[in-house]
Every structure is written in structure tokens, then in C-alpha cells.
Amino acid sequence: MKKTIVWLLISVLSVALLITGCAQPSTPTPTATTSASPTPTPAETIKIGLQAPLTGNFAAEGQWAKQCVEVAADLINQKGGILGKKVEIVIADDGSNPKDSALAAQKLISQGLKEVIASYGSSVTAPAADLYDANKVVSVGYGCTAVRLTMEKQRPYFFRTAGRDDTQSEFFAKFAVEVLKAKRIAIMHDNQDYGKGVAEDAKKYLQPYIDKGECEIVYYDAITPGESDYSAVVSQIKEINPDVWFFTAYYPEAALLLKQARQAGVTCTFVGNNSVPTPEFEKIAGVDVIKGSIHLNEPMPQFLTTPEAKEFMEAYKAKYNELPGSIWAVYAADALNALAAAIEKAGSTDPDAVANAMRTMTDAKGITGPLMFTERGDRKNIPYYAYIYNEEGKLELYWPKD
Amino acid sequence: MRIFLEQFLNGLTIGSFYALVALGYSMVYGVMKLINFAHGDLFALGSYLGYTVLVIGAGWITQVLGVWGGVAVALTAAMLGIGIAGLVVERIAYRPVYKAGRLPLVVSALGMSIFISNGIMAIWGPRFQAYPPDAIPSAILSFGDIKITVIKLVTLIVSLGLMALIYWMVEKTLFGAAVRATALDRDTATLMGIDFRKIILFVFFVGPALGAMAGVFAGLNYGRIIFNLGWTYGLKAFTATILGGIGNIPGAMIGGLLLGVMESLFEGFVSGAWKSVFVFLVLIAILIVRPTGLIGEKVAEKV
Numbered sequence: 001m002k003k004t005i006v007w008l009l010i011s012v013l014s015v016a017l018l019i020t021g022c023a024q025p026s027t028p029t030p031t032a033t034t035s036a037s038p039t040p041t042p043a044e045t046i047k048i049g050l051q052a053p054l055t056g057n058f059a060a061e062g063q064w065a066k067q068c069v070e071v072a073a074d075l076i077n078q079k080g081g082i083l084g085k086k087v088e089i090v091i092a093d094d095g096s097n098p099k100d101s102a103l104a105a106q107k108l109i110s111q112g113l114k115e116v117i118a119s120y121g122s123s124v125t126a127p128a129a130d131l132y133d134a135n136k137v138v139s140v141g142y143g144c145t146a147v148r149l150t151m152e153k154q155r156p157y158f159f160r161t162a163g164r165d166d167t168q169s170e171f172f173a174k175f176a177v178e179v180l181k182a183k184r185i186a187i188m189h190d191n192q193d194y195g196k197g198v199a200e201d202a203k204k205y206l207q208p209y210i211d212k213g214e215c216e217i218v219y220y221d222a223i224t225p226g227e228s229d230y231s232a233v234v235s236q237i238k239e240i241n242p243d244v245w246f247f248t249a250y251y252p253e254a255a256l257l258l259k260q261a262r263q264a265g266v267t268c269t270f271v272g273n274n275s276v277p278t279p280e281f282e283k284i285a286g287v288d289v290i291k292g293s294i295h296l297n298e299p300m301p302q303f304l305t306t307p308e309a310k311e312f313m314e315a316y317k318a319k320y321n322e323l324p325g326s327i328w329a330v331y332a333a334d335a336l337n338a339l340a341a342a343i344e345k346a347g348s349t350d351p352d353a354v355a356n357a358m359r360t361m362t363d364a365k366g367i368t369g370p371l372m373f374t375e376r377g378d379r380k381n382i383p384y385y386a387y388i389y390n391e392e393g394k395l396e397l398y399w400p401k402d
Numbered sequence: 403m404r405i406f407l408e409q410f411l412n413g414l415t416i417g418s419f420y421a422l423v424a425l426g427y428s429m430v431y432g433v434m435k436l437i438n439f440a441h442g443d444l445f446a447l448g449s450y451l452g453y454t455v456l457v458i459g460a461g462w463i464t465q466v467l468g469v470w471g472g473v474a475v476a477l478t479a480a481m482l483g484i485g486i487a488g489l490v491v492e493r494i495a496y497r498p499v500y501k502a503g504r505l506p507l508v509v510s511a512l513g514m515s516i517f518i519s520n521g522i523m524a525i526w527g528p529r530f531q532a533y534p535p536d537a538i539p540s541a542i543l544s545f546g547d548i549k550i551t552v553i554k555l556v557t558l559i560v561s562l563g564l565m566a567l568i569y570w571m572v573e574k575t576l577f578g579a580a581v582r583a584t585a586l587d588r589d590t591a592t593l594m595g596i597d598f599r600k601i602i603l604f605v606f607f608v609g610p611a612l613g614a615m616a617g618v619f620a621g622l623n624y625g626r627i628i629f630n631l632g633w634t635y636g637l638k639a640f641t642a643t644i645l646g647g648i649g650n651i652p653g654a655m656i657g658g659l660l661l662g663v664m665e666s667l668f669e670g671f672v673s674g675a676w677k678s679v680f681v682f683l684v685l686i687a688i689l690i691v692r693p694t695g696l697i698g699e700k701v702a703e704k705v
Binding site for chain 2: 055056059060191221222223224226227228229231232233235236238239252255256259260263264265280283284285286
């Protein structure tokens, strides 16, 4: 009889595992085709794919990416398109998870696309990038910053408009020690691809300072993402009382952690990495909690100063009455701009020619600055900034002020 | 000692959420021998119901009745609403297949779970929703160095109080005796004149209502809700149910509180990254030594 209940438990748990798969809204919606111009005849358009997380955990990012890419496509089309042809964006939903990412990639590949924009989240992008690469499709990532995507194995057809995790980590080390003058540093990640990568690199770049005795790491551990109550780690941080608390994961956890920390009386400087400061973060945590917290980021949409940025933001605002919610979505638009420039330079959509053009182009202008890529597909010269939330809960530039 | 006390308190709060949800699993299992997979999602639905009441009523409920009045209204509405939803689920998803045996019931429960969580997504959207800040009591109490939000304290007290009430009801009253008799042997209990239908209505109303209360409290404490909230809590609560001994009411409470405290202490003193590994290792170890859970022996005879 006792055995029966153990077996029952095992079977029930395995069934329970099954529902995780089904209960999430991860089924990719049928590929939607959005034409950027009113009536393009198929032969006259250049089709570019966009793989984005329209559902799942990163659904907000996916929606913003879609909107940004569509606005960028409109702008390109208003100026005469690419090689005299209109751009048409073909969208596939990757459901914010690696499994559906591969499905989405296959969907776009099977439609004969030669250039795609894909995708948000490093672990989501990796399987898709492999498929695109194997099928000779040029793919440009916009929200994937894991170092290994470009540095582990060479994918000749993979590029990204976003920086790498270690760009940010290097910036953090310098910023924390030289600007904030922090002696005792806490680093917290979420045990996932992205957050752990940033945390490990931060540790690596802090090492020279530690060797010189200028600072020490007093806490290095992970939280479990998706939970609601982080009081246990908050109590720990309170006990350790570091000068700087660097959190390297996503905004849903950051908002809860910071809120619970401030309620528990933790007063240390909170530094968030580049996926923390979003409108959702502000909404969940509230002004009282976020004020004074510092966040590292690529230039934020509202602080971009290039002429291309001005034009893009105006067009975006005219259509959606707000600015893009995150820089990643703007990088998606720049992925389209980079592809457009490369196709223009190559004179065709042939993937080999386009990939070559991506590596060699020097004069392509993007919303976030010049679009140039290294041999391995990384973007050259990504600027980095620290921003702070002021008393009204609005972001201000903190460092470097040029 | 202070830090231990603080972590223990943290654990109790998390544990009281698990325990409240676990009670629902356990009550239904005890009477119907059914794992009600939809229970976690009813919990999430309760959280959204409370959210909706607070968002729609933030203008006047909070103004007229004060912040705590608003909380009380949201709690009552969610508990009533989800209690009724529990009855509806029983009527449309379980009663028709009850005679078909246990597997169809489990599948029906899974279907209900997916239906509810996707329904939440369709109505409220896939993105995080935030409880309106001005509807959440924001006071913080300080005991020396330990700071605790009032809402956290209220959560703890109300849920422990409610658990005690349910315990008293089931263990000490005549109606509770009927519930226990039904759990032990339904046929004999029916022969003794116990109305089986009444007992089922009771567990399918009270279980989800407790879940809804936990849901609203989760929203008030953490401010952030999402459609698959029921999954995260459901799995932990289910674990707590097994840990304590399924079908056993004090077992569900003890299992929930123990799970919360274990999580909190391990995360606080050893490592957050290894928390789940540790907690589930303990669960497996306990099940090897006591396959029926910490205090669940009656069920083993029955199954």
C-alpha cells in the first residue's frame, strides 16, 4: 500500500511536469506577415524576418521590438526602400523559450528568408542562431549579450547590435570602485545564462582591484527567478551591509528584491544591470523604492542624441504616443538598419555577400550610433552609461557625463 | 540569533502561503482522492480577482473604508468569488467524470488548470500586473533591528488563525467528524446518514476560498502578479501537501510551514542557488523514510 502512494506521487509529479510545458502560452502563433507599406507586390519587396518573444516571459520586449522594427521599416520605405525595393517584415513568435525559438527559426527559414533579426534573451537566441547559421541565413541578435554567442564558436552568419555581457561587467568594475568608491561589493545573479554571465565577468574585472586591496566581494550568490518572496536573501544582504549591491538579472525579480530590501531597512546603493530599468520595474517597485538606485545601461532610448535617433523617436512617438520601452527594441530596429545598409552595400540579398558587407561596412549609421561589426559578429564601440532614478522616479544620466 | 529569528519569520510567512494553498489540495484529496490540479490556478484567479476589485474600487472603496477596508473588501470578494468558482469547477469538470475512475479525473483537472491559467492570460494579458500602491497598507513595524511590514504580519496572523479555525472545525465539530468519516470510507459514511454531496460542496468551497485569500495576500505583499502565478505556488504547495501527508489537514499546514522555513533558512545561511536542490532532497529523503508524509497514515490504508 505504501508503494502505491509512492508510485502515485511519481506519476503525479511527472504529469505535473507535463503541464509546465502546456500551461505556458508558448505555442508560437501562426506567423503573421505585416507589410510595412500599403500594397507592395511580392516581387518588389525584400523580406526580412523578425523573430521576437511576442508571448511568454519577455512578451513586453517582443511587442516593443515588433513596433520598433515596423517603424524602422516604414522609415526605410519612405526613403525609397533597400535597392529600390520596399522592405517587408515577416514576424515569428519564439515564446521567450529556446524550444519555440528553434520552431520560429525553422518557420522563417522555410519561407526562404535570407536575412532575419533574432532574438531577445541569450538562451533563446542560441538555438535559433545555430539553425540560421546552418541554413546560411544572416541573423542579427538585438537582446542577447552572452559572451559565448560570438566567442565560443564562430557562426559566420551571426551578428548582434547589442553589446556583450562583459562590456557591462567591465564598466561596472570601474564604476563601482573608481566612481562609487565601494569597498565591500555584493553581487547577486539568478543562475540563468544571462545574469550569471554578467556576474561572473564582474567578478573577473573586479579581480585587479581586489588584488590591489581596493575592494572585496562580500557576497556572491544567486536567487531563484520567478518567486515572489525574497526576504531570506534580503535579510542576508541586510546583515552583510555592503557598500554596493550589484544585481545582474531581470526586472521582475529586481523590483521585488529592491522593494523588500527597502522595507526591511536595507540602505546600501543598489546597482542594477541593463535589463532592470524598464517601465515595468518602475510600476512594480514604485517611486519610493527605486529612487536613488543606479542602473547600468547602453544609451537609453530617451537619451539618444544621433540625428537618426531623433527621426526614429519622432516617428515612433507619432505612431505609438510613447517612446520604446527598452533599448533592446531599439537595437532590433538597428538590426534592420544594419541589414538594410549591408544589403545596399552588397547589392543583393545573397547571405554570403551580406555577411561580408556586415563585417566590412564602416559608414552605416544607426539609431544607437555607427553600425560596425567585428570579424566574430560583435558590434564595435558600444557606449555605456550609469543612470540614476531621481526623487520623482525619473532616470537621469549619472556617469560619465560628457 | 537576530538573523536566525528574522529568517525564521521570513520562512513562516512564505510557509503560510504554501500552507493555505496546500490545505485546498489536501482537503479535496482527502474526500475525493483527487489531486485538484486546478487549485493553484484558482489561487492565481483569486489574486487577479482581488486586483480587479482594488483597481476598480481604488477610487471609492479605499476612500470610504480606508486602506484596510479596501483590503477586507478585496479579500471577501475574492474568497466568495473563488469559492463559487471552486463549486463550478467541481460541477462541470469533476462531477460528470467522477464515476469514470481516477485517471479521467486527473486529466479533467489538468484541463481545468490549463483552461484557467490561459483564461487569466486572455482576460488580464500576459504581462505582469501590479497591485495599486495606494491600496496596499504601507506601514512598517520595527522590533529593534528587525523590520516587518504590517501587511506581512497580518498575513501571518490571519492565515495561522484561519488554519487553526479549519483545524478546529474538522477535528472538533460534528460536521468535521462527518468530513473525516467520508475521507475514511465514503460508502460506510453514507450508510451512516452523512450527506456526501454536502461534504464535497464544503471542501470545494472552502479549499479554493483559502487559496484565493492566499492569492490576494500574495498580491498585497509582493505587489506583482502574473497569469502563471498558480503554477509556481501550486507546485510548492503540492510539495508541501505530500511532505505533510496528503489528505491530512494538520499535515498540509505543517508541510507548508516546514517547507517555507527550510527554504528560508537554507537560502539565508547556505546558498540561494542550491535552495531548491536542498529542499527537494529533503522531500525525497522524507518520502523514503515515511512514504505517506510526516503525519499521513490514514490515507495509506485507504489507497
